[in-house]
Amino acid sequence: MSHTDPQVTEADRDDEIEDEIELDEPRLRAIREALEARDPTALDDLIEPLHGADIADMLEQIGEGERATLIELWSGHIDGEILSELDEGLREEILNALPAEDVAEAVRELDTDDVVDLIENLDDSDQADAILGALDDVDRVAVERALAFPEYSAGRLMQREVVVAPSFWTVGQTVDHLRQADELPQQFYHVILVDPRMRPVGHVTLGKILAAPRDTPLAEIEEESFRTFEATEPEREVAYAFNQYHLISAAVVDADDRLLGVITIDDAIRILDEEAEEDILRLAGVDAEESLSDRTLDVVRRRFPWLAVNLLTAIIASLVIAQFDQVIAEIVALAVLMPIVASMGGNAGTQSLTVAVRALATRDLTGANVWRVIRREVVAGAINGGAFAAIMGIVGLVWFGTPMLGVVIAVAMVINLIVAALAGVGVPIVLDKINVDPALASGTFVTTVTDVVGFFAFLGLAAIWLI
Amino acid sequence: MSHTDPQVTEADRDDEIEDEIELDEPRLRAIREALEARDPTALDDLIEPLHGADIADMLEQIGEGERATLIELWSGHIDGEILSELDEGLREEILNALPAEDVAEAVRELDTDDVVDLIENLDDSDQADAILGALDDVDRVAVERALAFPEYSAGRLMQREVVVAPSFWTVGQTVDHLRQADELPQQFYHVILVDPRMRPVGHVTLGKILAAPRDTPLAEIEEESFRTFEATEPEREVAYAFNQYHLISAAVVDADDRLLGVITIDDAIRILDEEAEEDILRLAGVDAEESLSDRTLDVVRRRFPWLAVNLLTAIIASLVIAQFDQVIAEIVALAVLMPIVASMGGNAGTQSLTVAVRALATRDLTGANVWRVIRREVVAGAINGGAFAAIMGIVGLVWFGTPMLGVVIAVAMVINLIVAALAGVGVPIVLDKINVDPALASGTFVTTVTDVVGFFAFLGLAAIWLI
Structure with a gap:
């Protein structure tokens, strides 16, 4: 800056x-x-x-x-702006610490969408009631209506404050109307054109209105592209469309196509941010709700379930090893080398997995290219598997002086890297098909597969070829 | 929709x-x-x-x-808009396939910032020259000037097309001026107020201009908050500020504070998107430049280095195991159980790591809370370590019937989960301090630490207590 x-x-x-x-x-x-x-x-x-x-x-x-x-x-004062910027976990602490009149004043400064955001994340219903009580009647009704829409829907995201004009108006009429308006939204980027029944039929950017002569009909300068969202649409769809089509604001309508409010780019950015953050955290087995201001016991509670799942999968991998305990007892070198095969598989699988999860999230991985991507990953896995097989074959041979041990680890490596690629792309695609968030559950599946296959291939081949 | x-x-x-x-x-x-x-x-x-x-x-x-x-x-036609939306990897293929006149026409439609984005990612300098040649003189000079700024700087991101007004003008003068303008930017959200030497001194939203009476001085309705960026500032700083302060457009200035251009929210969103994507991919050991339209051999080449690093670290862990081959030969159960300790450490470490990397990226982890966060992670690691130690102690005892084996795995588990927490938070913080992207390199460090410590603690304790 x-x-x-x-x-x-x-x-x-x-x-x-x-x-x-x-x-x-x-x-x-x-x-x-x-x-x-x-x-x-x-x-x-x-x-x-x-x-x-x-x-x-x-x-x-x-x-x-x-x-x-x-x-x-x-x-x-801790004003409305500060409150809405605060981490959700801290809001209740701060709200409790503030005098009631400060809360009331803070809340009255906010646009209705920010009040909704504030209230919907409060666990304490007394605080929610206090905030609602601080609003004037019009705003309270607006907030209560928004809260009647499902969580994570466009209806929750929108603000009620809109700027509209009948579609037959001219620039001059619009400007005169705006100059006479009591109160305009803090930020607005379009005038929405509506028909007599308040159905949005287009919109005009403020820049075009400013640049056009007074007698220009609004219909003549409206934007070519105009998208509306139904209030019940999921917020992630809205955020995707804002990003994909570079929207700056968009009208929200009810089932009869009547104008309810408007969603602006700042709301969409917040959702996009949250979605990306969720993917990052979930891929690492962290609860998407976790925040840096959580207390220690919250962290313990949030991290435990994923570690428990991991313990189960690790035990499954151990059960595979246990099948070969006689082989290991005879050739201890196997115990030394087996984590390498599993670890390479896990890493290669995680690479494929992450690419697939992100491509699904950004809608770049679809029915049109799914087979091409799977083929690409598997061939790439086979080639890198071959390269590392050669390296590890030599390492195994030099380290332990047993040529056949080199062959065993090399073959196991190729098998595991191919399986890693298949599982890495296949698992998220299947989860996505059955409507489970691939970021949430893929990691466990994939590393379990690569651990089990890695240990099984390596120790199994050793049992056949070395004993 | x-x-x-x-x-x-x-x-x-x-x-x-x-x-x-x-x-x-x-x-x-x-x-x-x-x-x-x-x-x-x-x-x-x-x-x-x-x-x-x-x-x-x-x-x-x-x-x-x-x-x-x-x-x-x-x-x-593949027009300018389609070209700028295309994946970088595909642009060259498409540009080569298009007739020269189509390329020229496509490029002339674009704002200068989009032309810069198009050219800077072309490896083929003939294509870049062809695009520059297609522009008219004014635009070509603008693009060449932008390309003179460092890569990933605000100067590359900005568009030259700006709307300015002397700071002493009234609303009426501004509106008249805009109505007479030959050409206005496709999208603009503010009129930038400048002093006689073209230094930006504030800005006014179009909404305020529309709503104010003609004789209102612009200075009276300018926004309270006004930020400018120097053209040499890194684009990630710009994107952070747009997100943090909910900017919609911001002026870019030279070292003498003179107006050079403007950056709009759509550019900032693109950078924010790229940064989050980079973090996700890098945490999984995937080259941040990788895209779904890469060919198989590109994928092989991009994934190989990280797998090679992982092979080295896996061999280091194996060297630790090799130190205890006599112990394993005596008690094969150790080989069966040891991956569990390492795997739990790796997972717990990855959880802490991901939280820390994201908190650094969003600037939530700073000198003010670093010790609090480290303490929190370590205590949480110790508590979850204790819980899983109890579970695994019982599993070890029941499975192999040796009470002391249960104790060994339990103690090793606690040690490794504490170390995992320390490494998970500590490594990214240190990397950040020495200006290495924590997302890029932390993963390897942390899992190497948890593998080595896991194997060493488990096998070492077994050597002492079981033999």
Whole structure:
């Protein structure tokens, strides 16, 4: 971020320049020192220039005790913006710590979609009621209507505040209307054209309205492409469409195609972000809800189930090894080398798996190319398997001086890397077909397959060829 | 996506309704059948209604031979939009297949930032020259100037097309000026206020301009918060700021703070997307450049290095096992159980690692909470380690009937899960400090640590307590 040279600044620009200040490590350290010293003046000076998003990040990074001190000492308010930027896990703690009138004031500043986001994640229904109670009647009804839509639907995501014009209006009529409007949404990018029954029929960008002569009919400058979403559509579909078609805002309609609200790009980005994050965490066996401000016992509880699944699969792999205990007792070198075959299979499988899971998420892997991708992965697995078979064959031979041991590990390696490729692509595709999130469950399946096949191929071939 | 009921549509809305059609599996199948049957009419009917982004996806999903047939038969043009939506790997193939005049026409439609994106990823410099040659002088100079900025910088990301107004203008002057402008950017969201030396001093949203009376000074309705980026700033910083501060467009300036261009939200989303994708792929040991349209040999080449690293680390773990070959020869049960300890450590380590890598990427893990997070992970590792130690102790005892074997596996489990937590958080933090992407290299380090510690603790304790 560039900081403007103070010499070229005019006096009235102080506000903007301060807004450019970001939360960096020295400032964070200074804030913690001010909290430690219980110095409200220093605290105000340090926090006031920060953007709400940065204040929220700061609250997440300091400790629980420091947060309490901050709320007590800071003369500023935790406003609506800060609340909606906060990690869900922390919101309840902060809401509990704030005086009721502060919460009410904070909530009244927010657009309805942000209030919905705030309420839907609260476990504590008293807090939800308090927030609803703080709203004026119109907003409360809007929020309650939004909450009546299913979770993760377009209806929850949209804001009610819309800017519409009859489709037969001219630019001049629209501009006059906007100038007379009591209140306009904080951010809007299009005027939505509606028919007499409030059904959206198109939209016009603000840029086009500004550039066109007053007598231009809106219909003449409307965008070529216009998409609406039904309120019950899943938010992930909405986010996908925003990303795919570069939308900036889109109208939301009910089953009769009547305008209900509008979804803007910032909501879509949040969902896209959450989806990518979910994939990353789930692929690693971490609960998608986990956050850095979770307490230790929450972390224990969230991580345990996946580790338990892994324990079961590890035991299955061990049962395979146990079948060959006589072989291992005779040739201990097998115990030394067997993890290599399993580990290479696991890694190759994870590579194929991750590519497949992401391609499914971005809808790049479809019926049209599924066989081509599977063939590609399997051939690539066979070629890399061959290369590593040659390397490990030589290592095995040199290390233990038994040529046949080199052959065994080489053949097992090729088999396992081919199986890894097959499982890596096949498992997520099958899970996706049966509507299980491939990111969630594929990892366990694939590494179980590569462990079992790796141990079985290596020890089985050893039993046949070496004994 | 809701499809408007045909009965309520007016004739002049045909275009928009067709635009709502998406690329789904039946349509993709029909396109492939039309290609197979070499039926240009069917092909046109199927492709024309699609959005450019969907046409690009379709081109990525069909085979190479089908693409050639499509370019030959389809009467429509691969336009600039389709080209910029295409996977980088496919662009050169398509550019080579297209007649020169089609390429020229396609490129002239694009904003300068999209031309830059197109050219910077071409390996073939003849193609780049051909594209530059197709541009008119003004655009060519703009593109060449952008290419002079470092790769992955704000300068490469920005478009030159900006809408500015002197900061002392009124709304009326601005609107008149916009109405007289020859050409405005396809999309713009703010009018940037500049001083007489073209230094941006603020910006006004189009919504505010539309809503304000003509005699309102722009300075009165400018946004409170205003951020500019220097052209040399890394694009990831820009993308982070767009996401963190919910920006929709931002001015880019040179070292003297003069306006050079503007970056819009669609560019920022693309970078955010790429960054998340990079993290996901790198965590799994997949080259971040890999794409689903890569050929088999590219896949082999891209995956090999990571598998080679993994082979080395697997051999290191095997060397640890080799130290205890006498112990294993005496008690074969150790060979059966040892992968369980290593596997649990690897999984727990990967969980901690993934959380840490993402927290670093989103800047949630900083000096302020690093010790708190490390402590949390280690304590959680110890608690889950204790739980699984109890389970595995019992399993070991029941399975092999040796109480001391149960104790050995239990203690090894606790040790390895604590180490896994430490390595999982510690390794990415250290890599980040020394400016290595933690997503790229952490995985290998962490699983090597958990393999080595797992085998060493389990076999070492067995050597002491069981023999």
